[in-house]
Amino acid sequence: MKNAVAAALLLLAVPAHADESQIQLREGPGRVLVQANCITCHSLDYIPMNSVFLDHAGWQKVVDKMIRVMGAPIRPEDVGPIVDYLAAAYGRPAG
Numbered sequence: 001m002k003n004a005v006a007a008a009l010l011l012l013a014v015p016a017h018a019d020e021s022q023i024q025l026r027e028g029p030g031r032v033l034v035q036a037n038c039i040t041c042h043s044l045d046y047i048p049m050n051s052v053f054l055d056h057a058g059w060q061k062v063v064d065k066m067i068r069v070m071g072a073p074i075r076p077e078d079v080g081p082i083v084d085y086l087a088a089a090y091g092r093p094a095g
């Protein structure tokens with residue numbers, strides 16, 4: 001019962017044009033920046049899908065590539081917080 005109510009509220013909160021690409025990222029500093037900067041070209045699914053492989057340096061490379069190769073308009077001062085968030089929330093465990 002409680003779950004049904006929560007699900008209904010969730011549906012109401014999602015804009016009408018939203019599709020399955022609207023995934024909920026893990027909580028953490030920088031999450032808002034990632035949501036704002038990484039959804040313009042592809043689904044946020046790419047983040048959890050790649051978390052198996054990437055550590056902090058790996059995420060740094062991905063974000064650099066999104067900017068330099070794909071042309072992502074990410075402000076230079078946002079790159080650090082974005083990479084730190086990705087490594088903390090979706091980084092490959094060290095070792």
Ligand code: HEC
Pocket residue numbers: 034037038039040041042046047050062063065066070071072073074082086
């Ligand atoms: C300007 C468009 C654009 C933006 C903005 C963008 N990406 Fe991408 N991204 C792409 C394209 C194009 C690909 C590769 C083609 C594909 O597979 O869809 C890609 C692929 C990826 C991949 C798959 C691995 C790889 O290296 O190809 C990951 C992970 C990824 N993006 C993460 C991110 C993250 C994190 C952000 C935000 C910091 C972001 N992207 C923002 C265009 C973008």
